[in-house]
């Protein structure tokens with residue numbers, strides 16, 4: 001792979017272009033045929049990254065899922081978005097090395113990281129040090145429950161800014177604002193805007209982005225990379241809709 005994933009994140013941030021990631025839940029990967037068809041749709045929609053992971057995975061099929069993706073497209077990077085250190089595969093291109101800085105659960109700030117560090121050092125998986133911040137999306141989501149942490153309020157930007165800045169001062173390079181999967185309210189434009197202005201670094205946004213309008217608003221507020229999970233499970237065509245929208249703005253940017 002020519003450019004590193006970190007470089008790709010940086011260039012989205014620096015160019016003002018917008019990226020799109022599809023979050024694949026390995027538990028949902030059942031039939032080879034239907035998954036293959038969806039991969040084809042994702043390729044056609046020119047997604048930038050596959051994200052792979054879940055709060056609570058039931059099956060041990062991460063490597064198998066990566067192989068299915070790689071068989072059809074070796075070019076689009078597969079990035080682990082792990083709920084725990086157990087969700088590791090050295091067949092991935094990269095791993096969001098998430099530290100849950102919105103919470104005060106030491107295991108998710110540093111514990112899981114220690115348990116996988118030696119294995120990561122031996123692998124060629126690219127490590128992406130990421131400040132992961134849960135934002136209140138109006139409902140308790142799986143990530144809130146599993147992490148046993150309290151999300152940041154969705155309408156109090158100073159708290160999110162202070163949290164993100166602390167992460168930046170600790171050396172984290174990328175930031176992920178997540179309202180939690182299937183959240184009724186996505187991360188608010190004011191939080192996205194305030195965090196982006198403060199950190200001046202690549203910003204990933206996800207959780208509850210289930211319509212083109214919500215996705216556009218996230219991009220316009222400062223998201224460099226949007227992550228879509230549940231909405232795509234319901235309707236694969238959303239990837240194509242977002243892609244068409246991105247083509248129009250990319251034409252305007254250049």
Ligand SMILES: CC(C)=CCC/C(C)=C/CC/C(C)=C/CC/C(C)=C/COP(=O)(O)OP(=O)(O)O
Nearest residue numbers: 053054055083084085097098100108112142181
């Ligand atoms: C860096 C290492 C080794 C581990 C990270 C450990 C951390 C900080 C985890 C954060 C807390 C957590 C449980 C995150 C999970 C994030 C994730 C992959 C969510 C995907 O969505 P789901 O919550 O599975 O959605 P569904 O319920 O819709 O499947």
Ligand SMILES: O=P(O)(O)OC[C@@H](O)CO
Nearest residue numbers: 181182206207208229230
């Ligand atoms: O499934 P959705 O709501 O798109 O959320 C994606 C991801 O950001 C959750 O961690």
Ligand SMILES: [Mg+2]
Nearest residue numbers: 025053054055
């Ligand atoms: Mg899941």
